[in-house]
Amino acid sequence: MKKSIVYATVVVFALLVGAVGAFAFSLGKYEKVKASNGVVTLPAAKLADGKARFYKFEDGGKVIAFFAVKAPDGSIRTSFDACDSCYRSKKGYEQQGDKMNCNNCNQKFAINRLGPNATGGCNPGYLPNQQKGGAISIKASDLQGGAKYF
Numbered sequence: 001m002k003k004s005i006v007y008a009t010v011v012v013f014a015l016l017v018g019a020v021g022a023f024a025f026s027l028g029k030y031e032k033v034k035a036s037n038g039v040v041t042l043p044a045a046k047l048a049d050g051k052a053r054f055y056k057f058e059d060g061g062k063v064i065a066f067f068a069v070k071a072p073d074g075s076i077r078t079s080f081d082a083c084d085s086c087y088r089s090k091k092g093y094e095q096q097g098d099k100m101n102c103n104n105c106n107q108k109f110a111i112n113r114l115g116p117n118a119t120g121g122c123n124p125g126y127l128p129n130q131q132k133g134g135a136i137s138i139k140a141s142d143l144q145g146g147a148k149y150f
Helices: 002-028 140-144
Strands: 030-033 039-043 053-059 062-070 076-080 093-096 099-102 108-110 130-132 135-139
Touching: 039 053, 039 140, 053 140, 062 140, 076 135, 135 140
Parallel strands: 030 053
Antiparallel strands: 039 135, 053 062, 062 076, 093 099, 099 108, 130 135
C-alpha cells in the first residue's frame, strides 16, 4: 500500500510540473504591445533573423494575437495568429522554416505568400502593415478588425 501511495504521488507531481511548464511556455510566446496614436509600432530589426515573433494587443478587454515575420524575399508579413477555419481551437500557428504551420490542422503556408491574396480557409488571417525605415506600423483599427477570431 505504501508503494502505491508513493507511486501515485510521483505521478501527480510529474503531471503538475508538466502542466505548469506548458502553461508558462504558452505565456512566453507573446509579447504585449500597445497602440500610440492609433498605431502599434514594431522594430524591424527584431525580425531580421527571419523568426516569427508573436504579439498580443488588448482592446477593451479583448486580447488579439498576431505575428510578424521577415519573409525570405525580405518583406515583413503580419497576420493574425488565427484563421477562418480553425480559430475556435485557439491554437494559432508556429513557424517551421519558411512556412507557418497551423497548430490545429497541420496545414503549412509559405511565409512569402502570406498577405491580401491568401485569405480564407486556414490561411493566417491577413493583417496589413506598413514599413517605413526601421519600423513596422500596424493600425489599431486593423487589429480590432481581427477581434472576431479571439
